[in-house]
Amino acid sequence: MGAVAVARPPDNLTASAIGSCVVTILYDPASRIGAMAHAMLPSYSGAKEHESQDTKYMDAAIDEMIKKMVTQGAIKGNLEARLVGGANMFPKLKSYIGRDNVLSAKKKLEEEGIEIVGECVGGSVGRSVEFSVASGIVTVTTKF
Amino acid sequence: MLKSQEIIREAAMSASKALSKLTDVPVAVGIHQSNLLSVKNLQPGLNPEELVVGIYLPVAGEILGGALLAIPKKDAFMLSDLLGGKDSGTTRKLNELDISALKEVGNIVCGTYFSVLANKMKIRIIEQLPNYSYDMFGAIVSQILADLTQTAGKALFVEMEFVFSPIFFRAYYLLFLNSSELEELL
Numbered sequence: 001m002g003a004v005a006v007a008r009p010p011d012n013l014t015a016s017a018i019g020s021c022v023v024t025i026l027y028d029p030a031s032r033i034g035a036m037a038h039a040m041l042p043s044y045s046g047a048k049e050h051e052s053q054d055t056k057y058m059d060a061a062i063d064e065m066i067k068k069m070v071t072q073g074a075i076k077g078n079l080e081a082r083l084v085g086g087a088n089m090f091p092k093l094k095s096y097i098g099r100d101n102v103l104s105a106k107k108k109l110e111e112e113g114i115e116i117v118g119e120c121v122g123g124s125v126g127r128s129v130e131f132s133v134a135s136g137i138v139t140v141t142t143k144f
Numbered sequence: 145m146l147k148s149q150e151i152i153r154e155a156a157m158s159a160s161k162a163l164s165k166l167t168d169v170p171v172a173v174g175i176h177q178s179n180l181l182s183v184k185n186l187q188p189g190l191n192p193e194e195l196v197v198g199i200y201l202p203v204a205g206e207i208l209g210g211a212l213l214a215i216p217k218k219d220a221f222m223l224s225d226l227l228g229g230k231d232s233g234t235t236r237k238l239n240e241l242d243i244s245a246l247k248e249v250g251n252i253v254c255g256t257y258f259s260v261l262a263n264k265m266k267i268r269i270i271e272q273l274p275n276y277s278y279d280m281f282g283a284i285v286s287q288i289l290a291d292l293t294q295t296a297g298k299a300l301f302v303e304m305e306f307v308f309s310p311i312f313f314r315a316y317y318l319l320f321l322n323s324s325e326l327e328e329l330l
Contacts, residue, residue, distance in 0.1 A: 001286060017192035017282025020290050040290045089287045090200055090275035097290045126283025128193065143195050143280060 002056035006035045006068045009134035016128040018085040020098035022058060022105050022121070025082040025131050025138055026065050026114065028074035034133040035069050037061035041097075042104035058104040066112065079114045082138050084129045086121040098122070151260050152178050152302055158256040163306065166248065167227065172307040173253075179301045183289060183320065188301045190214070190316055192282025197238070199250020200277070200288060203258060205270035209321040211254035212288060214281055219313040220246060226308055238278065247274045257319060285318065292320050 001021060007013050013036040015023045020040075027034045037055060044057040055061040070076055086102035088095050102121045109116055120127065120140045130139045156173040163171040181188065190196075197220040202210040215223065221235040224242040227249070228235070235242060251274045262269045277284050300319040305312045 001289075017280040017286070019279075019283030019285075020287040040286065087283070087287075089198075089277045089279060089284050092273075093200070093202070093275040095287065095291055097287065101290075124277075126279040128280075143193075 001038050001040045002054065002061070004035065004037045004055050004061055004064045004068065006033065006065070006072055007133045008033055008072075011133050013131045013133065014129065015084075018127045018129065019087055019089045020085070020095070020101060022083055022085040022098075022101040023129055024058070024062055024065065024105055024109075025084070025129075026062075026069060026079050027082075027131075027133075027136050028069065028078040029080070029136055030078050031074050032133060032136075033069050033072055033074040034131060034136070035065040036129075036131055037065050039101065039105075042100040058101055059108045062105065062108045062112065077113075080117045081109050081114050082118040082131075083116060084120050084127055084138070084140055087126065088124050089126065091124040147264070148178065148180060148300060151257070151264060152300075155253075155257040155260045156304065158260065159253045162252045162256060163249065166252065167308065169308055172309075174305045174307060174312075176303040176305065178303070181299050181301050183292070183299050186285070186289065186299055188285070188299075188316065188318060189303070190281050192280060192285075194281045195279065196220070196281045196284065196316075197246050198277045198279070198281070198284040199247055199254065200275045200284075201251060201254035201258075202272045202275070203269050204272060206267040207269060207321060209292060209319070210288060211257060211320070212285065212318045213250040213253050214284065214316040214318070215246065215249075216314055217278075219315065220278075222311065223249070223306070223313050226311065232311075243276055247276050250274050250276075253315070253317060257317070281316075288318075288320060292322065 039061040086098040195217040196214040224235040227245040302317040
């Protein structure tokens with residue numbers, strides 16, 4: 001968790017056992033540069049100062065993805081996003097962390113002007129995801 | 145003896161007694177290994193994609209945190225056979241009765257640890273209702289970590305087995321704490 005990775009074809013990016021965390025996938029179809037971030041917490045606004053750039057936070061992770069992608073040649077205006085995760089693994093537990101992670105990711109992407117073209121979020125099921133940077137196809141699997 | 149080892153040993157003995165009472169057969173709770181891990185880099189040694197039954201018992205009172213009992217799918221199904229008085233290998237899918245029985249096992253095991261901790265520390269720990277999940281271990285644990293990460297510093301990881309002679313079941317216990325006093329105790 002907190003990992004941010006950038007890749008080009010023929011590499012695939014994967015994340016497994018996603019619960020309340022949200023995996024954000026950014027893709028520039030023109031340059032075929034993709035990135036994935038696996039963040040655990042909604043926002044660093046409440047974090048300690050030294051943690052503010054910690055990519056376990058959704059907003060910091062998205063900032064880092066954009067920065068790394070642009071450095072490698074992606075055009076920010078081309079980016080499109082997909083979101084996976086944000087579940088509540090204990091349906092009877094009053095936990096809003098998954099929902100807040102999704103809301104935080106959406107808010108940050110809107111602020112950055114990045115369109116969300118796909119999402120598989122919420123519910124109470126764990127997910128794994130594979131992103132083919134060559135094709136731009138995102139495959140989400142569950143154990144059920 | 146380390147305090148954490150003493151707590152684990154006492155809790156295992158209490159859990160053995162309580163599970164024996166629940167099932168009406170002698171049950172021994174064995175400890176394979178235990179480690180005190182940093183929550184920030186938690187690697188409990190179980191495949192994150194492994195399907196487990198997870199029973200999570202949050203606590204309130206003078207300390208905040210929770211405990212998770214994770215039972216791998218195969219062991220949970222075998223345990224359901226035993227708890228439900230079914231022939232071995234009968235359980236293919238967990239029904240409400242199976243889930244209720246597994247929650248009770250989780251409640252007993254997690255509860256005994258909290259009782260021992262409360263006695264050692266002379267504090268009041270208020271147990272909340274047990275919560276059930278059946279999914280990938282990593283997905284379950286990450287949510288607990290996310291809920292507690294701002295406060296919890298350490299997690300106690302215990303690999304255990306329940307012996308209903310001659311059958312035994314694997315289980316994994318994780319205790320998440322936010323109290324610095326408790327970290328010192330452990």
